[in-house]
Amino acid sequence: MEILAHIPLELNPTSVHSKLKSHDRGAVEGLITRALSLAQARAVFVPAYVEAREEDAVVIEGRRFKSRVLRKNLDDVGRVFPAVVTLGGRFDEAVEGTRDMLEKYYLDAIGNLALAEARAHLIAHLCQRFAIDKLSWMSPGSLADWPLEEQPPLFELLSGVEAAIDVRLTDSLLMLPRKSVSGILFPAESTFFSCRLCPRDRCDNRKARYDEAAAREYGILT
Numbered sequence: 574m575e576i577l578a579h580i581p582l583e584l585n586p587t588s589v590h591s592k593l594k595s596h597d598r599g600a601v602e603g604l605i606t607r608a609l610s611l612a613q614a615r616a617v618f619v620p621a622y623v624e625a626r627e628e629d630a631v632v633i634e635g636r637r638f639k640s641r642v643l644r645k646n647l648d649d650v651g652r653v654f655p656a657v658v659t660l661g662g663r664f665d666e667a668v669e670g671t672r673d674m675l676e677k678y679y680l681d682a683i684g685n686l687a688l689a690e691a692r693a694h695l696i697a698h699l700c701q702r703f704a705i706d707k708l709s710w711m712s713p714g715s716l717a718d719w720p721l722e723e724q725p726p727l728f729e730l731l732s733g734v735e736a737a738i739d740v741r742l743t744d745s746l747l748m749l750p751r752k753s754v755s756g757i758l759f760p761a762e763s764t765f766f767s768c769r770l771c772p773r774d775r776c777d778n779r780k781a782r783y784d785e786a787a788a789r790e791y792g793i794l795t
């Protein structure tokens with residue numbers, strides 16, 4: 574397993590401001606500065622190989638992952654990169670300790686943007702290091718087809734993650750620190766977005782329109 578121990582973070586105040594739809598630019602800029610000083614962005618990853626494909630599952634390094642979508646995404650893929658990215662515990666503590674509800678909401682939302690930035694850094698690092706054009710990402714829990722119950726085998730592939738970057742799974746299979754994301758990276762010609770297959774009505778984080786035809790193609794809608 575490899576560790577990226579110091580991921581640099583930079584957030585563009587204009588784009589953060591427009592995403593948060595805030596009327597107080599000065600306050601948001603102050604919160605960005607605070608968030609970036611609190612975040613300790615780190616990541617772990619490991620190159621791993623697809624060993625078997627079943628109708629609705631895939632076996633990676635001896636661990637079976639049951640998901641039609643992951644299975645289809647890995648149709649022509651041999652090597653993948655299980656990974657975890659985190660902003661660290663200090664960020665969580667700051668959000669939890671913030672009394673003002675609006676400030677808490679903004680800080681949390683800025684944390685999501687910072688985590689996305691850290692994940693983008695990991696993707697860029699892997700593309701350069703392994704000479705890959707494009708990598709896509711899937712997380713357990715992002716779709717009903719690949720639920721949170723699939724977190725433990727993913728963490729088994731990243732044995733030592735807690736010692737390396739202080740991320741652990743709770744009994745309810747959520748990650749601590751909360752501002753962490755886990756998943757499997759895989760080469761793909763066009764970027765895969767779980768949102769395309771997710772019918773949820775209202776979601777502030779949607780990155781692509783729901784596509785019913787694609788959901789049928791992936792075999793998760795009959």
Ligand code: SF4
Pocket residue numbers: 715716767768769771772773776777778779780
């Ligand atoms: S639409 Fe929202 S809930 Fe659905 S996959 Fe995208 S980010 Fe997740």
